Amino acid sequence: MDKNYLKMGPHDVGGEESLPIDTTDNNMTHWEKYANALRIVVSSKRIITLDELRYHTEALGDQYFEIGYFERNCLSLHNICIQKGIYDMELFQKIKSKKISEFDVPIVDLPDVATINHIHDGKPHLHNVSDFQEDESGDGPPDYYFDTLAIAQIFIDQGLITNDDIALKIEQFDNVFPNRGKAVVAKAWHDNLFKEELIKDAKKAISDIGIELETFADIICMPQTDTVHHIVVCTLCSCYPRTLLGMPPSWYKSRSYRSRVVHEPREVLAEFGTIVPESKEIKVHDSNADMRYLILPPRPSNTEDLSEQELSKLVERDYLVGVRLPK
Amino acid sequence: MDSKFKINDEVIVDSRSSTGHCRTPAYIRGKKGIIERICGRFPNPEEIALCKKDPKIVTLYRCRFKQMDVWDNYSGKDSDTIELEIYEHWLNDA
Structure with a gap:
């Protein structure tokens, strides 16, 4: 690795050596x-x-x-x-x-x-410690x-x-945004024509099925193939298609992930349990400016009979960032 | 305004240093790649960050680099690539 380049600041971590990635999402x-x-x-x-x-x-x-x-x-x-x-x-x-x-x-x-002893139904009534609990702890x-x-x-x-603006965003991040990406991918698994449209112009294809993303950014969809494995990172901050996938997981924002994916993607993928064969090209996408990325995972095997709705339950967020593949 | 580069043109990312907010990571400066696609025209984030009125609208490209050309001693395969978005004022002819 070239160690002579000048970083812009503490955030410019792409290429740094760093620690193993904590792949749990808090x-x-x-x-x-x-x-x-x-x-x-x-x-x-x-x-x-x-x-x-x-x-x-x-x-x-x-x-x-x-x-x-x-x-x-x-x-x-x-x-x-x-x-x-x-x-x-x-x-x-x-x-x-x-x-x-x-x-x-x-x-x-x-x-x-010990000091409480009062009468219930004419009988002395003793209390246990467990009768008195703090409402909150920690x-x-x-x-x-x-x-x-x-x-x-x-x-x-x-x-x-307004307060409602904030409440709405919390609600959308909890319950709306994370489901959109899953629905889009399930539809692409189910409908080849939509898959083609999605790969050609993702933002338009997503809009055409009635999902209007509240974002200025464009979306680019990269399909995983037998020959190329795609993985997304933002080395400068934490750019992520939030209105399509929800909040990025904690590891996506971590210094380790942001530093290492660009220069040792195979090692990083292995830490997520994803072993990419030597014969496959790994393509890293640094989401560093105005585009946002959706990785389209391959449809899992033995799902030919499943409906779009059933397929959406098989879509996991990690597939859509490219750190894991469906079985 | 026409874009300066077209798809598959060879480019070198400028190796100058920068102050303030900038979306060109240090690790890619001075590296040679090709134009993968033209993303469109966007207000320059370097000027937005400083609240400049009417920031300059610049063409944004996705550029493809061979990992072997980006990192000394890259441990992966020859065919591995990395793609980034680079604004036109950070790109030079190769």
């Missing part, structure tokens, strides 16, 4: 979903553009990999707002304190069971969630966005 917490939804609402309404957000995330320097993905996205949004004068620190702190106080619930000492939300809530509240107060 489910998102509510605050991660909220932070993601706010970012998408703000950028889709063009209040702040995606490229501005990326620029300010890249400018975090050493902090970039020291804090988590959603935290750094929140911090860059905040920095832009301050720089552009959308709000000042005084207003921000005031709203944030208010948001924190809404989470303040009085801590009530649980009763000592840590509360991270500090950046309050930052996110404060930023959202200021945008709402300024009439730029």
Whole structure:
């Protein structure tokens, strides 16, 4: 590997040596979903553009990999707002304190069971420890969630966005977007004509079946074949066809995946349990600008009798990024 | 405006350094490939990031590179390729 090139910044990781990939996908917490939804609402309404957000995330320097993905996205949004004068620190702190106080619930000492002895139906009634449970346990939300809530509240107060905008995005990311890609692939498995249209012009083919993607980007569909294995990465950030597949899995956003796929795709694929024979070409797609990618996996064997609906249940997200193949 | 390059043209990604936001990863700068397709014309992200009014509209290409030409000691196969999207102002004639 050429070690002499100059990286643009902490985000420009393509080609780095890095650690093995944690291929499990961690489910998102509510605050991660909220932070993601706010970012998408703000950028889709063009209040702040995606490229501005990326620029300010890249400018975090050493902090970039020291804090988590959603935290750094929140911090860059905040920095832009301050720089552009959308709000000042005084207003921000005031709203944030208010948001924190809404989470303040009085801590009530649980009763000592040994001292409780009261009468039920005329008989002494003893209690067990298990009768008294905390409603919640574990840590509360991270500090950046309050930052996110404060930023959202200021945008709402300024009439730029609404609570419903954020709620809708959370709902779409949970229940709408992830199903679209699966439906599209099931249709392509079932309908050869649609498959051809999809490969020719994916965004149009998807629109023609009534799915209007809320995105400025174009979609390119690459079919897996007997001779070529396709795999997608974004080495600069986490570009992903979100309105077609939902949120990218945690490994897709990881430094390891982003660094390594471009220069050792076979090794990375093996970590996902995908062994690509030497006879096959591996084609890596760095989703680094305005295109988004959908990998079309081969239809699983012995599924000739299945309906489109039944086929859609066999489509897994990992196939559509190219890290795994159906059996 | 016509695109400067057409499909299968040989190109070299400019090896200059950049400041600010840019979508040309360092690892591909100075590397030689071919035009895979013309994606269309898009506002220059380098200018959008700086909130410039009326950012320049530039042609975006998908470029194909042989992995052997991108990495010293690439461990995979000769036929392995990598494809990226590169804006016209980052491409030179090979």
